[in-house]
Amino acid sequence: MKERIYTIPITEAFEQDSECPLCICEKKLENDALEYTLGPSMMEPDSRIETNKKGFCVHHFTKLYNMQQSRLGLGLIIETHLAEQEAIIEKIYRKHSDLIERESEKGMLETAVGRLSGKVSGTARFSEEMISQLDALEKSCAICSRIGNNMDRFVGTILYLFFKERDFRRKFESSKGFCLKHMKALIQGSKKELGQGKQAEFLKTLLPLQIQHLKRVQEEVNHFTEMFDYRKQSGDWKNSRDAVPRSIEKICGPCDLQR
Ligand SMILES: [Zn+2]
Numbered sequence: 001m002k003e004r005i006y007t008i009p010i011t012e013a014f015e016q017d018s019e020c021p022l023c024i025c026e027k028k029l030e031n032d033a034l035e036y037t038l039g040p041s042m043m044e045p046d047s048r049i050e051t052n053k054k055g056f057c058v059h060h061f062t063k064l065y066n067m068q069q070s071r072l073g074l075g076l077i078i079e080t081h082l083a084e085q086e087a088i089i090e091k092i093y094r095k096h097s098d099l100i101e102r103e104s105e106k107g108m109l110e111t112a113v114g115r116l117s118g119k120v121s122g123t124a125r126f127s128e129e130m131i132s133q134l135d136a137l138e139k140s141c142a143i144c145s146r147i148g149n150n151m152d153r154f155v156g157t158i159l160y161l162f163f164k165e166r167d168f169r170r171k172f173e174s175s176k177g178f179c180l181k182h183m184k185a186l187i188q189g190s191k192k193e194l195g196q197g198k199q200a201e202f203l204k205t206l207l208p209l210q211i212q213h214l215k216r217v218q219e220e221v222n223h224f225t226e227m228f229d230y231r232k233q234s235g236d237w238k239n240s241r242d243a244v245p246r247s248i249e250k251i252c253g254p255c256d257l258q259r
């Protein structure tokens, strides 16, 4: 069964006491992807083609660098990525450079006439093409894609187990729900993979669970803030001491908060 390799990490994550089992899975996937990028991936032509094309988001570039591991490897990956991006930028510029040159010599009046005639200038076309190229690069990340593909499978496995295994459904129902990022992933996944009736059945469990635990976390943050009231100084913090970082993770999903 294809789902098997995803079942074990999912059930293990549900066995831990956490604010979101999918955050546990995602953190593990991220660590694996970072290690892989600085390790075996460098020797694999397919991976190099991907990192040359996609590069990394600012979050993952920062992590790769801060790992201070295989600095030569990271240097090699960056060097070929940069070479590919520089070539693309140069190609786009060359395509429009004659018009840019000509338009740079036009007077203000000529430019205004051109604009009135509704003709799109070469400079404007270049800007548009370059911005959309840079936008695409900014949004692409070899590590984010790797994590995303696997997270989709984890979500699929949760939905599969929810309907197939009673034990798992009980664990799901007694969990503390999910962060908002992964709540969205579950709703998207259920919309994509389940028929309307089944999706409704799933949401009927997910949403009350989410609402209950978002309220709980909010009350814990509230308790935390109240403990700063001098009249409560001898009061009990209960489990509110880490309520702020926990609430941030409940809202955003995995983050690197210093605890
Ligand atoms: Zn999460």
Ligand SMILES: [Zn+2]
Binding pocket: 056, 057, 058, 059, 060, 141, 142, 143, 144, 145
């Ligand atoms: Zn990324």
